[in-house]
Amino acid sequence: MGPKTESFSVRKRILVNSTRIHMIGDIDMKSRTLCLMLLLASSFSATTLAQNKTPTKNEEDEVVRVETELVEVPVVVTDKTGKPVLNLKQNNFSIFEDGKNQEVTEFAATSAPFEVALLLDTSGSTRSDLVMIQKAAQSFIDSLRPGDRVSIIAFKTSDDGQRKxxxxDLVSELTDNRNSLRSALERVSTSNGTPYYDGLMQVVEKVFAAKPKEEFRGRRALVALTDGVDSTSVSGFDEAREGLEGAGIAAYFIQVDTRPFFEEGLLGPCDGGALTRFSAAQIRRYFRSFGSRSGVEQTTNFCELGDFERLAISKKLYEIADFEMNAIAKRSGGKVFPAGDLNDARTAFKSVAAEIGTRYSLGYYSSNGKRDGGFRKIRVELRGLPVGAQVRAREGYNAPVN
Structure with a gap:
């Protein structure tokens, strides 16, 4: 019996120990299950709180600014007599994009510095007046304020190895060093053609290729002395216009009337009479724009055109130039200043310098986050100003595309 009792006791201890092991295992399993349930509950609670949480103003702004880009809007404000209205504040302006009110987040007063790309047309009919162009440009630069930065682009004749x-030509990068700009103007030369559109593209791709520093946001301008009649560009008008609009550059044109001089040189036989000629690109542009409606037999050979046909083409080319300059200026919030000759151009330069010195700069982040390339119309309204005050601003922009 003793051995059996001992055996029973041993089995009992084993069973007891085994039961204890199972109990401990059960406790561990229950603990793990409980912990897991608590973790899931806390995770669900945190997620629910995050979903129900109302974003703060800063968080909303941060999301919008990640998805959109700053839209810069240069603005000129004048009273009923046309004089600039100065000393306005940010709360004097409201901006609407496609009819929806936008929050003005950036504001620069008229005293802030400007960056100017100065494009000088030194081709064709202006070649004999190079000295006058240089003096007029120097007078313009001198009339700008300290801190304003200027770049100079002009035309030149190059030899590509086969022909001229x-x-x-980018004569000078942006700088506020007046002595450096004076030296650059002295290096300006003339050309045997008018690569006007190419000059506009240099403004976009070279002068203003990089994003502006904070003090120059919304304060960039093109000032071009030209008749606007392109003859030799590789670039086209649409490309140049889209580039300028995309960069938010205010465009000013001093439109010199070279037509009488140009047309006088068109007349006469090619063997010694005609002193000026259309380029093949100009003739193609004419026929592309007016085609069969022109009444002129299509040819790209200048010498096959009679005097009447040459004058008809010239008239239309100048009309195209006038339309293009006004289209760019109006959309950008700039302006066209007609100049009968280079003496008038000096007066126009002074007017441009005065207006640049009185421009406000506004900026906002569009509430429309779509990156569809569509055109967005901008409208600026004034608040708290006397009746008769007027505003001229950028009219719109094309949204970025992914």
Missing amino acids: VAAA
Whole structure:
């Protein structure tokens, strides 16, 4: 019996120990299950709180600014007599995009510095007046304020190894060093053609390729002395216009009337009479724009055109130039200043410098986050100003595309 009792006791201890092991295992399993349930509950609670949480103003702004880009809007405000209205504040302006009110987040007063790309047309009919162009440009630079930065682009004749071609030349990078700009003007030369559109593209792709520093946001301008009649560009008008609009550059044109001089040189036979000629690109542009409606037999050979046909083409080319300059200026919030000759151009330069010195700069982040490339119309309204005050601003922009 003793051995059996001992055996029973041993089995009992084993069973007891085994039961204890199972109990401990059950407790561990229950603990783990409980912990897991608590974790899931806390996770669900945190997620629910995050979903129900109302974003703060800063968080909303941060999300919008990640998805959109700053839209810069240069603005000129004048009273009923046309004089600039100064000393306005940010709360004097409201901006609407496609009819929806936008929050003005950036504001620069008229005293802030400007960056100016100065484009000088030194081709064709202006070649004999190079000295006058240089003096007029120097007078313009001198009338700008300290801190304003200027870049100079002109035209020159280059040799590509096979023939001489007209090209746009970046004579000076942006600088506020007046002595450096004076030296750059002295290096300006003339050209045997008018690469006007190429000059506009240099403004976009070279002068203003990089994003502006904070003090120059919304304060960039193109000032071009030209008749606007392109003859040799590789670039086209649409490309140049879209580039300028996309960069938010205010465009000013001093439109010199070279037509009488140009047309006088068109007349006469090619063997010694005609002193000026259309380029093949100009003739193609004419026929592309007016086609069969022109009444002129299509040809790209200048010498096959009679005097009447040459004058008809010239008239239309100047009309195209006038339309293009006004279209760019109006959309950008700039302006066209007609100049009968280079003496008038000096007066126009002074007017441009005065207006640049009185421009406000506004900026906002569009509430429309779509990146569809569509055109967005901008409208600026004034608040708290006397009746008769007027505003001229950028009219719109094309949204970015992913």
